[in-house]
Amino acid sequence: MASVAHDVVHERAAERARVAQPYMNPYLAGIGLGLVLLSAFVLVGRGLGASGAFNSGVAWLVSLVAPGYARSNEFLAGYLEDGIHPLKAWLVFEVVGAFVGALLSGLLAGRVGMAVEKGPRVSVRARLALAFVGGGLMAMGAAFGRGCTSGQALTGGALLNLGSWAFMMCVFGGAYAVALPFRRQWR
Amino acid sequence: MSAPFFKLGAFGDETSLIVAFLIGIGFGFFLERAGFGSARKLVSQFYLDDLAVFKVMFTAIVTAMLGVTYLAWAGFLDLSLVYLVPTYWIAQVVGGLLLGVGFVVGGYCPGTSVVSTATGKLDGLVFVLGFAAGTFGFALAFPLVKGLYTAGDVGTRTLPQVLGVPHGILVFGVVLMAVFGFMGATWVERKMAAETAKE
Numbered sequence: 286m287a288s289v290a291h292d293v294v295h296e297r298a299a300e301r302a303r304v305a306q307p308y309m310n311p312y313l314a315g316i317g318l319g320l321v322l323l324s325a326f327v328l329v330g331r332g333l334g335a336s337g338a339f340n341s342g343v344a345w346l347v348s349l350v351a352p353g354y355a356r357s358n359e360f361l362a363g364y365l366e367d368g369i370h371p372l373k374a375w376l377v378f379e380v381v382g383a384f385v386g387a388l389l390s391g392l393l394a395g396r397v398g399m400a401v402e403k404g405p406r407v408s409v410r411a412r413l414a415l416a417f418v419g420g421g422l423m424a425m426g427a428a429f430g431r432g433c434t435s436g437q438a439l440t441g442g443a444l445l446n447l448g449s450w451a452f453m454m455c456v457f458g459g460a461y462a463v464a465l466p467f468r469r470q471w472r
Numbered sequence: 473m474s475a476p477f478f479k480l481g482a483f484g485d486e487t488s489l490i491v492a493f494l495i496g497i498g499f500g501f502f503l504e505r506a507g508f509g510s511a512r513k514l515v516s517q518f519y520l521d522d523l524a525v526f527k528v529m530f531t532a533i534v535t536a537m538l539g540v541t542y543l544a545w546a547g548f549l550d551l552s553l554v555y556l557v558p559t560y561w562i563a564q565v566v567g568g569l570l571l572g573v574g575f576v577v578g579g580y581c582p583g584t585s586v587v588s589t590a591t592g593k594l595d596g597l598v599f600v601l602g603f604a605a606g607t608f609g610f611a612l613a614f615p616l617v618k619g620l621y622t623a624g625d626v627g628t629r630t631l632p633q634v635l636g637v638p639h640g641i642l643v644f645g646v647v648l649m650a651v652f653g654f655m656g657a658t659w660v661e662r663k664m665a666a667e668t669a670k671e
Contacts, residue, residue: 308507311524312654315531317505321498322532323539328491330476331555333499335583339600343607360614378489382496383583384590389497390504391591399592402511402579416511416595419578420585420602421609423571427582428610429621430567431557434581435499437564439529441557443536445642447629448559452568459572464518467576471515 306394322443331375332440336427338380340364345371360428404471415470475549500587509587511579511595518576521664523657530650541643562624578602 344364348355355361365371391397403412427433430452441449478488506528507513516522543549580599588596632639
């Protein structure tokens with residue numbers, strides 16, 4: 286059964302590869318992304334972000350189940366304000382927009398479809414387990430770093446923020462340090 | 473000074489959320505265009521055969537950096553009103569390293585996992601769930617990790633302040649670094665492609 290599902294995933298991937306358009310030139314995509322970031326600076330006075338929206342989401346979920354605990358937890362309380370719904374936050378709206386924008390771009394380019402991104406030598410199950418663990422590690426990293434690739438590296442990078450540049454260098458350093466042991470997942 | 477518009481009262485909180493949604497659309501659109509909904513494309517950066525992550529990121533940084541610099545010089549944008557995250561350098565060094573490891577293990581970062589989920593990748597969705605679980609875990613452990621979370625507090629600092637270099641000079645330095653970085657990245661990609669062809 287597992288191998289049938291596996292083949293289907295591969296066939297679909299191959300089919301998509303036939304219809305999907307190639308990706309945009311990286312410099313053009315970078316200019317587009319940079320102008321979006323610039324418009325955020327000019328219009329709102331802040332940059333892009335992603336992890337903050339996840340933090341709001343988690344704070345909201347915890348406040349539904351255990352409102353007293355969510356209030357007393359110093360980290361979660363930072364995302365909860367009296368009289369304002371926790372999801373009524375700038376980054377939550379921005380990330381919902383990012384979902385819509387990505388879907389739009391994907392549909393226009395023929396790149397939307399069920400798939401699992403992985404190398405040929407790793408099982409779907411192992412890949413999904415690693416995706417979950419990697420997501421968890423990254424949540425810790427983004428919490429300590431006070432932002433992620435978008436909120437710190439991209440936004441703080443453009444503003445020449447000291448902590449953002451230190452953070453960005455360490456992201457690349459950490460990733461290159463463990464790339465070889467995890468090669469099997471991707472190559 | 474006319475900008476930042478929101479901070480100068482040109483529109484209110486409710487409108488700022490609509491602006492957030494529209495800016496988000498542009499954000500997600502260009503991330504997907506660049507191929508960043510694909511974990512394999514993203515991690516290629518760390519196996520050196522496709523350095524698009526570096527190229528896109530640094531082109532975006534340079535574009536936005538030059539934009540804010542010129543708009544500030546022209547007297548249009550008050551850069552002091554643009555929010556800067558305070559630096560806690562020890563916490564951020566630890567956070568950056570963890571994020572880097574998580575990138576290779578999980579295949580995405582928070583923003584790109586949203587793009588990946590939006591385009592139907594199951595691993596992207598699972599990454600999002602892992603991220604939510606990790607955030608919850610961090611919140612639970614917060615009393616224990618608070619010391620590290622606040623370590624290296626030096627307040628709001630920019631590189632020009634720390635290095636004692638004028639803002640414009642540093643901007644020029646970053647542009648030079650990016651240009652040489654792009655040339656180096658393309659050289660590495662060609663070398664890797666030639667080696668793969670040999671095999």
